[in-house]
Amino acid sequence: MRKKLLITGGAGMVAQNMLRHPLLAKWVVQSPSSSELDLRDPGAVRRYFFHHKPDAVIHAAGVVGGIQANIQNPLRFLADNTLMGVNVVAACVDCRIELLINIASSCMYPRAIGSGLTENDILSGPLESTNEGYALAKIVTMRMCEYAVREKQNLIYRTLVPCNLYGKWDKFDDSKSHLLAAIIKKISHAKATNSRSVEVWGDGMARREFMYASDFAEAILMAVEDPLKIPEVMNVGVGHDYTVNEYYNIAANVIGWSGDIVHNMSKPVGMARKLLDVSRQIQWGWYPKTSIEDGIRETYSYYKELKAK
Known part of the structure; x- marks a missing residue:
């Protein structure tokens, strides 16, 4: 019997790319949109998780946007993303879901380091002010995953930290686009x-690292297949x-x-x-396949x- 996989953020770019990836065929997938499941409502999240009883969860939901959106709506980016992350992790723990892949963001890194950003650099310095609210929310969710594993060692909760993403199902609205x-x-x-x-x-x-979202979808689904091979927190990027x-x-x-x-x-x-160190990813044995030219063309x-x- 195929196992059940719950993907949050069903209408988002990351989830939409995962839903069309061949690696997903072995799972029975549930991927509710925000209209179907309000992740900010702890009771609704807990009821949904208990009712569907997924074997694994990928938390890919989030309020996202570019610099302009982050500057104009810092309260929403902090509050909504924190609520979603806290509720998803708490529901996973309460429902005894052993496997959770949490999707974070390279915004979590200190503003002053610039390149060679290793996972240990998180929380080592002040954040970039233009997206601080979003970054803090992602840090809280990452820490919750780590604390859950610390308290209940049977849990396999992992956080993937992608570089900037682009691709099909991206947002092209002037107020939200990256x-x-x-x-x-x-x-x-x-x-x-x-x-x-x-x-x-x-x-x-200014320099930026971008990865095609379909490549990242593959990395996530490979991580779900064998999560014990990856560390609790791992950067995922192209390395340049x-x-x-x-x-x-x-x-x-x-x-x-x-x-x-x-x-x-x-x-x-x-x-x-903001350039990630992808040493852990390379040690894991995965690297994105799509060139920047091909990705932009698609x-x-x-x-x-x-x-x-």
Whole structure:
């Protein structure tokens, strides 16, 4: 008999990529959207978990957004994400669910380190102010997983810390989109309107590490298959980064636009660099397969289909 797997955040990019991955075929999957299960409601979460009795849980839900959304809504990013994480972990413990894969964020790392971010660096310094609320919520959930294992050693609760993600089912709304989704939308619009320039926030020299969401979905599902092979906290990334300007240039080449980049120095840019150390991931034996060019090409195709609907 196939085991039951519960994936939170069913409408999100990470969950949507997992739901279409062939590794999921061996599971009976439940993946409620926020309208079906409000993860902020502890009673609703506990009742749902007790009723469905999953063998394993992947916590991929979250209120997410780019710099602008984080700056404008810090209370919501802190409160909602903390409530969801606390309720999911508590329900897993109460329902005696032995396996939980918690999806965290590289926002948890201190702002001053920049590169070579190892899992031990978490909580070693001040956070980036533009996404501090979101980061604190993810840290709380990670710590809950660690404390649960400390108290009940039969539990296998693991936290995966991905670099920035992009891909199909990303958000392209101006108020919610992350960097690569925003770049693809801007350059697509510039091409469609024959515009000769696009605006970039800051000087474009900040560096970011991006992984195609379908690759991350594979890593999560492989972790669910044999969680004892991974540590309690593990970075998942590509191990190298590009400047914002380079991402614009790569996207422009893929999309087929040859205009100019105009820098708006009045806009916030966040951390100067955020590059994960993926030593634990490499030791585990996994590495993402999709190149940045192929990933942007697939995401651009998805965006065009989305616009055509």
